[in-house]
Amino acid sequence: KLNIKIDCGNAVIGQDVFCLHPALKNRVLIRVFNELGYDKDIEPIHLDDLDNLYRNTSGKKLSLPFDLIAVKSYNVINIFPSAHLKKPENDCVMPFCEGESEINGVKIEITGEPNGGLYFDADKMPPDAVIRFRKDGDVFNKFGGGTKKLKEYFIDKKIPLLMRDKIPLIASDNEIMLIFDIEISDKIKTDSQTKKTLYVKTVK
Numbered sequence: 001k002l003n004i005k006i007d008c009g010n011a012v013i014g015q016d017v018f019c020l021h022p023a024l025k026n027r028v029l030i031r032v033f034n035e036l037g038y039d040k041d042i043e044p045i046h047l048d049d050l051d052n053l054y055r056n057t058s059g060k061k062l063s064l065p066f067d068l069i070a071v072k073s074y075n076v077i078n079i080f081p082s083a084h085l086k087k088p089e090n091d092c093v094m095p096f097c098e099g100e101s102e103i104n105g106v107k108i109e110i111t112g113e114p115n116g117g118l119y120f121d122a123d124k125m126p127p128d129a130v131i132r133f134r135k136d137g138d139v140f141n142k143f144g145g146g147t148k149k150l151k152e153y154f155i156d157k158k159i160p161l162l163m164r165d166k167i168p169l170i171a172s173d174n175e176i177m178l179i180f181d182i183e184i185s186d187k188i189k190t191d192s193q194t195k196k197t198l199y200v201k202t203v204k
Helices: 022-036 044-054 150-156
Strands: 004-007 010-013 061-064 068-073 076-081 099-103 106-111 118-121 130-132 139-141 147-149 169-172 175-179 197-202
Touching: 004 022, 010 022, 022 044, 044 061, 044 068, 044 076, 099 130, 118 175, 139 150, 147 150
Parallel strands: 139 175
Antiparallel strands: 004 010, 010 076, 061 068, 068 076, 099 106, 106 197, 118 197, 130 169, 139 147, 169 175
């Protein structure tokens, strides 16, 4: 079975596709476009461009018909509408509080009951904490210790470039306390003195 995922107008194409015989590979790529809803205007040159993109370095982009963009992210190719490249506005900031809410189209849940998400010591969360998206200069104190620039942390965790601006964060100034669905800062971990635990996750 080939490593291909198609969901909500996006496609992720794994490296095994690009190891196929060229004729078979092109048939598979055309089928991907068909399943995305595009059954014309995809020409051999576009398929060759995708192959060249795969053999390029991570982070490269390619413009395709129908206002689609292809990006190589580590060992896969992502294809998606160019509108998805738009970054969240810098003023997408919410105060940190319990309950269900939504920020720039991402639904989040913060509750005192286990919900399958990350959890932390509520009393260790700084009083100026807000929910926002990443900004230049953000730093993260990893669980288990060690501070890194958030950008470097995302690279180490192989978080695709396209996702990095769409992941909600809990931040105190430029210090990231929690990266939704990924990791909490070592500074807010629970311990034997914890009196109140909160659980957070994005809601699909």
